[in-house]
Amino acid sequence: MAVFSRNFSRLELTISVPGLASSSSLPSSVRELDINQVPSEDEWITENMEDEEESSNGGPPRKKLRLTKEQSRLLEESFRQNHTLNPKQKETLAMQLKLKPRQVEVWFQNRRARSKLKQTEMQCEYLKRWFGSLTEQNRRLKREVEELRAIKVGPPTVLSPHGCEPLPASTLTMCAHCESVTTNNIDKGPTKTTTAAAPASTLSAKVTTPALQSRQPSAAC
DNA sequence: ATCTACGATTGGTTTACATCA
DNA sequence: CCTGATGTAAACCAATCGTAG
Incomplete structure (x- = not known):
């Protein structure tokens, strides 16, 4: 065994969740x-009893x-x-x-x-x-x-890879590689490789939506 | 009667220490 | 003297029991 340290003063609640740096994100x-909190006064058991003798030798039921x-x-x-x-x-x-x-x-x-x-x-x-x-x-x-x-x-909204100014939609270009990566990612769902991780050199433009803009700052910006 | 809280028991594991070949 | 095997006691935990409220 020996999983838990024996000399702790408090029980620590630590939950590791993928994508969260620490439990401070909870x-x-x-x-x-806090399970270490003392219960409130009315949760205390009020019965008072001082039973010294054991009755475990097959006699009467234990008190x-x-x-x-x-x-x-x-x-x-x-x-x-x-x-x-x-x-x-x-x-x-x-x-x-x-x-x-x-x-x-x-x-x-x-x-x-x-x-x-x-x-x-x-x-x-x-x-x-x-x-x-x-x-x-x-x-x-x-x-x-x-x-x-x-x-x-x-018609998409377009951001220049070298600046944050929107470009006219007609300037949207995407290399064949990016095109296929984007298509594959959308079809397969989430994978470890995201478009953000793609080499910057392959990106000649970014297609953005308001939702994406708020979460994913452009690498070029 | 049923449920919950909680003190107590049981059985298994781990650890430290002593003894012995 | 050092070392590995073995026995033992103490402490722990998980599961469970049984009683009182």
């Missing part, structure tokens, strides 16, 4: 979710310990500082809480597991949203392709 609603507010608060506080405890910390905390070290250990294990679960749920939620936005983007791009196809038939 929607703020996702970024602001469920409910931690007091104060015990939970201390455990949460400790968890925020460190997600794992060394034996000394465990012992100290157990004494402080009047619990057995094993109970503190179990609490930390459960807390880690449940944090991870929440984290996974958040990732899942985020990926769903991401999928939705990609679907939408895909839809828009397809529509743009349709527009470009239409422009090929109708």
Whole structure:
């Protein structure tokens, strides 16, 4: 195993998404979710109970310990500082809480597991949203392709490869190579090679649409 | 009755350390 | 003395159980 570092103080949510440099690109609603937040006061379990004896030797059904507010608060506080405890910390905390070290250990294990679960749920939620936005983007791009196809038939707006001034439509020229690349790309859909990556020397003009202009600055400009 | 939260148990893995040939 | 194999204990995790609210 050994996938996760054992000495972390917080669980980090890092999602790598192709095309995004870092998780800072996440929607703020996702970024602001913090599973390390202490629950609000009314989420605390209010039952108080100090059951010292174990009844696991086949006797009566085990009594469920409910931690007091104060015990939970201390455990949460400790968890925020460190997600794992060394034996000394465990012992100290157990004494402080009047619990057995094993109970503190179990609490930390459960807390880690449940944090991870929440984290996974958040990732899942985020990926769903991401999928939705990609679907939408895909839809828009397809529509743009349709527009470009239409422009090929109708009079295009043209930008000079050496400047940003629009040229008369009649000056549009495209070498045979670019022509075939453009046609192939449109037919095959997205590939790793984009027109932007094509050698500048092969571009003698750029056909633009308003949508493309906003996103793709001309290499010649 | 059903659901959820959560403390506890179980079984498997990893790691550090001790012992021995 | 060094080294590799083996055993053991402790800690962890994932899955699950079972109780209380």
